[in-house]
Amino acid sequence: EMSVEKHVFEADVARLLHLMVHSVYSDKNVFLRELISNAADACEKLRYEAIVSPELLAGDTNPSIKLTLDEENNRLIVEDNGIGMSRDELVEALGTIARSGTRAFMERIEAAQGKEGAQLIGQFGVGFYSAFMVADNVDVVSRRAGSDHAWHWSSDGKGSYTVAAADRADAPARGTRITLHLMEDAKTYTSRWTVERIVKDQSGHVPVPISIVEKPGAEPVSVGDGTALWTKQKSEISKEDYADFYRGVSGQYDDPALTVHFRAEGRHEYTALAFVPGSKPFDLFDQDRKGRMKLYVKRVFITDEAELLPRYLRFVRGLVDTSDLPLNVSREMIQESPLLSSIRKGLTNRVLTAIEKLAESDREAFDKIWENFGSVLKEGIYEDFERRAQLISLSRFRTTTSEDGHRSLADYVKDMKDGQSAIYYLTGDNLAQLKASPQLEGFRARGIEVLLLTDPVDSFWVTSAPDFEGKPMKSITQGSADLGSVAKPEGSADSAPEASQAVADFVAFAKETLGDAVSEVRTSDRLTESAVCLVAPENGPDRQLEKMLQGAGR
Numbered sequence: 256e257m258s259v260e261k262h263v264f265e266a267d268v269a270r271l272l273h274l275m276v277h278s279v280y281s282d283k284n285v286f287l288r289e290l291i292s293n294a295a296d297a298c299e300k301l302r303y304e305a306i307v308s309p310e311l312l313a314g315d316t317n318p319s320i321k322l323t324l325d326e327e328n329n330r331l332i333v334e335d336n337g338i339g340m341s342r343d344e345l346v347e348a349l350g351t352i353a354r355s356g357t358r359a360f361m362e363r364i365e366a367a368q369g370k371e372g373a374q375l376i377g378q379f380g381v382g383f384y385s386a387f388m389v390a391d392n393v394d395v396v397s398r399r400a401g402s403d404h405a406w407h408w409s410s411d412g413k414g415s416y417t418v419a420a421a422d423r424a425d426a427p428a429r430g431t432r433i434t435l436h437l438m439e440d441a442k443t444y445t446s447r448w449t450v451e452r453i454v455k456d457q458s459g460h461v462p463v464p465i466s467i468v469e470k471p472g473a474e475p476v477s478v479g480d481g482t483a484l485w486t487k488q489k490s491e492i493s494k495e496d497y498a499d500f501y502r503g504v505s506g507q508y509d510d511p512a513l514t515v516h517f518r519a520e521g522r523h524e525y526t527a528l529a530f531v532p533g534s535k536p537f538d539l540f541d542q543d544r545k546g547r548m549k550l551y552v553k554r555v556f557i558t559d560e561a562e563l564l565p566r567y568l569r570f571v572r573g574l575v576d577t578s579d580l581p582l583n584v585s586r587e588m589i590q591e592s593p594l595l596s597s598i599r600k601g602l603t604n605r606v607l608t609a610i611e612k613l614a615e616s617d618r619e620a621f622d623k624i625w626e627n628f629g630s631v632l633k634e635g636i637y638e639d640f641e642r643r644a645q646l647i648s649l650s651r652f653r654t655t656t657s658e659d660g661h662r663s664l665a666d667y668v669k670d671m672k673d674g675q676s677a678i679y680y681l682t683g684d685n686l687a688q689l690k691a692s693p694q695l696e697g698f699r700a701r702g703i704e705v706l707l708l709t710d711p712v713d714s715f716w717v718t719s720a721p722d723f724e725g726k727p728m729k730s731i732t733q734g735s736a737d738l739g740s741v742a743k744p745e746g747s748a749d750s751a752p753e754a755s756q757a758v759a760d761f762v763a764f765a766k767e768t769l770g771d772a773v774s775e776v777r778t779s780d781r782l783t784e785s786a787v788c789l790v791a792p793e794n795g796p797d798r799q800l801e802k803m804l805q806g807a808g809r
C-alpha cells in the first residue's frame with residue numbers, strides 16, 4: 256500500500272490562493288498561459304541539463320507541450336516532457352512561494368480595490384496557483400528526468416495538499432502532467448475553439464511546440480511551432496508578434512512601451528530582443544535589484560541571472576542569444592567572459608539610445624516611461640560614471656514653474672535668469688510639502704526656477720552630479736544660496752536686511768540663545784515672508800539627505 260502524505264500550504268500560498276479564487280482577477284484565461292510557460296521553462300531546463308548529461312533525454316529529444324481536452328469528464332490536461340519534479344521539488348515548488356517580494360505585493364493587492372487590484376495581480380504574474388481560478392481540484396503527476404520514480408501531488412486549493420508515489424503505469428515517461436478538474440463555470444476550457452484561440456493569443460511565441468489533443472486518445476494537432484521569434488527578420492515580425500512575445504518572456508500582461516531588437520556583428524556576435532515594459536513590474540523595488548534578462552546560447556536557454564544589464568536598467572525584459580559561448584558554459588564562466596561585458600555595454604547603449612530617440616519622436620510615450628522608471632534610471636547617475644552625463648540629460652523634473660514633471664535640465668538652463676549661476680533644487684518627501692517650503696520664497700520673488708525632487712534616490716544622485724553644462728547643482732537648503740546677484744522684479748519690496756540695526760540685534764540674540772545647537776545664524780536673501788528657516792551647512796549633506804541618513808540609523 257502506498258502512503259499518502261498530507262501537507263498544509265505555507266501561509267502565503269493560502270493567502271495567494273484566497274486572493275486568486277475570490278477574485279480580483281477577472282481574466283481567468285491567464286491560467287493557461289501560466290501553465291504553458293511553466294511547461295516551456297521545464298523543457299528549456301531539461302535542454303540545458305542535457306548538455307552535460309545527454310542520457311537524460313533517453314531517446315525523446317523533441318520538447319513538447321500537449322493540451323488534452325476531456326469534455327466528457329470536464330477536465331483539461333497540460334503535459335510536458337521537460338525536466339519534471341522530484342518529490343522534494345514538488346513540495347517545495349507547489350507548496351511555498353519562492354519569489355521575493357510576494358508578501359509585500361499581496362498586501363498591496365489586498366489594500367487595493369476592484370479594478371486596481373486586478374491590474375496589480377496581472378503585473379505580478381499569477382503562476383501555477385492560478386490553476387485554482389478554474390479548477391476545484393488539481394492533480395500533478397511528475398517524473399524527474401532520469402528518475403525511476405514518479406510522484407503525485409493533489410489539492411483542492413483549500414489549505415492543504417497530498418503527495419504520494421504515483422502509479423508507474425499512470426505516470427509520464429518524463430516531465431509533468433497537470434490535470435485540472437474544471438469548475439462548472441469553466442467548462443469552456445474543454446472546447447477546442449476556445450483553447451486554440453487562447454493559446455494563439457497568449458502563447459503564440461513560446462519556444463517549444465504546442466499541440467492540442469481534442470479528446471483522450473486522439474491525434475495531437477499542432478497549434479504553435481516553437482520557432483524563436485528573435486531569429487526572424489525584423490521585417491517579418493508584426494507589432495502584435497512582439498507584444499505577444501514580450502508578455503511571454505516578461506510575465507507581464509501589458510504592451511511593451513519600447514522594443515529594441517538588433518543583431519550585433521563583428522568581434523562578438525549576438526542577437527538581443529529587449530523591451531521596456533508598459534507598466535511597473537511588481538519586483539522593481541526588491542532589495543536585490545536583480546534584472547531578468549535571459550541569456551541563450553544557440554537558442555538554448557542558459558540562465559536569467561547573467562546580469563546582462565546594469566541594475567538601473569533592471570526593468571528591461573527580454574533576452575540575448577549568442578553563438579559565441581560554448582553550450583556547456585558554467586554560470587561562473589559567463590560572469591567572467593569578455594563577451595558578457597561586451598554584451599552589457601552594447602545592450603546598455605542600444606537601450607539608452609532608443610529611449611533618447613523616443614524622447615524626441617514621441618514625447619508622450621517617453622514621459623510614460625519616465626514616470627514608471629525614472630526613479631530607477633536615476634540610480635545610474637551615481638552608479639554609472641561613464642553614462643552619467645547621458646542619464647542626467649535624459650532625466651525629467653517637476654519644478655516650481657512646471658509641475659507636470661517633464662522639464663529637462665536643458666530646458667532649465669535655457670530659462671535661467673541673468674546673473675544666476677547654479678541649478679537649484681529642493682529635496683523632500685512629497686510635492687505639497689516642498690511647495691510650502693519657506694526656503695523657496697527668495698527664489699519665487701526672483702522668478703528663479705527650483706527643481707522639486709521627491710524620489711528617495713534624488714538625495715543621492717544630486718550630490719554626485721556636480722554640474723550640467725558647466726552649472727553646478729545646488730541645494731537651496733544648504734549653505735548660502737547666493738541670490739544677491741539676481742535682480743528682483745521692479746516694484747517688489749527691498750528687504751535689505753543688513754541695513755537694519757534691529758535685525759543685527761536679533762541675529763546676535765539668536766546666536767546667544769541657540770548656542771551650540773546651530774553653527775551659524777545669518778541674514779539671507781532666500782526669505783521674503785517667513786522670518787527664519789533652517790539650512791544645512793555648505794559642505795555637508797543637505798536637509799533631506801540628513802533626515803534619510805538618520806532614518807536609516809546611521
Ligand code: ADP
Pocket residue numbers: 289293294297335337338339340348349381382383384430431
Ligand atoms: P514561477 O514559474 O515564476 O517560478 P510558478 O508558480 O509558475 O512560478 O511555478 C512554481 C514552480 O513550480 C516553478 O518555478 C517550477 O519549479 C515548478 N513547476 C511548475 N510547473 C512545472 C512543470 N510543468 N515542470 C517542472 N516544474 C514546474
Ligand code: MG
Pocket residue numbers: 289292293382383
Ligand atoms: Mg510560472
